[in-house]
Amino acid sequence: MLRHPWSPALLGRPMLGPNVLARTEFLQSTLARSGLAGPALAAATHGLANLTIGSALTESTWRTESRLPRHSAHEHIRAHAAExxxxxxxxHMADLDPDALFTRAVDCFLTGVQST
Structure with a gap:
């Protein structure tokens, strides 16, 4: 999604094509090897896929549509700390590396999945 800024527009339509199903199969088979099955596997697949899609959509929006730099958003929050x-x-909104932040979010998600 980050390489193809037009791709978020595709999210409004059903995602049942062969490429999406192949990606979902890969994701579920990977998660299933960790011992997940049934509703736990479905929930982990849903959560990880949506974490990825949501992160990519947010970052893509920052890159293509935001007129407000991240550091300005951070400064606004600091200036209105009482609110x-x-x-x-x-x-929040400090100059974090988006890739490092995503990696950490996935780690947090997978740690939570492992503890269920």
């Missing part, structure tokens, strides 16, 4: 105390205290 956003948790965001300000945790440096």
């Amino acid at each position: 956003y105390p948790t965001l300000a205290a945790n440096d």
